[in-house]
Amino acid sequence: MSRLNRRGRALDGILLVDKPLGVSSHGVVQACRRLYGAAKAGHTGSLDPKASGMLPICFGEATKFAAHHLLDANKQYTAEATLGARSTTGDLEGELFDQRPIPQNLAEILPGVLDKFRGEIDQVPPMHSALKVDGTPLYKLARAGKTVEREKRKINIDKFELVSEVKSSLKFRISCSKGTYIRTLIEDLGEALGCGAHTTLLHRDWVEPFEGLAMQDPDVIEELAKTSPGYNKPEMDALLIPVDSALKHLPGQQLLDDGQLEVFCSGNPVSAIGVEDCDTMRVYCPYGMFLGLGYCKQETLKPLRLIARKTDL
DSSP states (O other): OOOEETTEEOOOEEEEEEEOTTSOHHHHHHHHHHHHTBSOEEESSOOOTTOEEEEEEEETTHHHHHHHHHHTOOEEEEEEEEESOEESSSBTTSOEEOOOOOOTTHHHHHHHHHHHTSEEEEEOOOSSSSOEETTEEHHHHHHTTOOOOOOOEEEEEEEEEEEEEETTEEEEEEEEOTTOOHHHHHHHHHHHHTSOEEEEEEEEEEETTOTTOOOBOHHHHHHHHHTSOSSOOHHHHTTOBOGGGGGTTSOEEEOOSHHHHHHHHTTOOEEOTTOOOEEEEEEEOTTSOEEEEEEEETTEEEEEEEOSOSTTO
């Protein structure tokens, strides 16, 4: 639901955008915010301009509830690696160097090498990344010709499988935890193979828990906006998924009656007989509408964070 304020529409929901190549995540968010006339919008983990794929954009209350959980979510990518040379940036933006021959027995050794990169591994973040050191993004230091020490991070690779092979180009499907740098993973794979490698294509297939859901083309959204001037945009709003769709991994609890609804939405605890202790859970009104997050202790349900407006109930 939405209503109008001085900054724009108070629109709540999540838009799964198929980010195109060549534009920044911030640029896509600002364009969608403008097209929807939304008062508030943000993304949940950026994609490089050279990467495409799923970019969940949170509007309104979704920025409070969904964004944090989506930042921590697992993700799947389709990545193309070109063997035989490294790149100064790990991808096509940089200059190629350190050219080496590709192993003639690549098909024989590749499965065993891939096994070494599955499960929990250590990874050093690349210099060409948005990670900050003393408040400065690493990519800015890299562009200035500087290199700084970066601590290793623990990441988890659930899936690292070969999809196709055409000469020196290998296409992989990679499912991984937050904080994984695919370019670095491809570089490390190249070193393990002894020939070097760099990323030539990167597409984010999905962000958990939105696996299998349709992504929206920004050009289609722009065309819909042309036919939906003003405040009412039903066709565009129909593309949004609910705020709580990003929180399905949390247990849910529905309030019993209007009395509990009034008490809970006023910031006070309510009885939850038979409900197990839980640090974070989804809470719904007696009619099924999402209210926000709460926690339960000793059969007492207390609010953690509530949807800002009760007028929609």
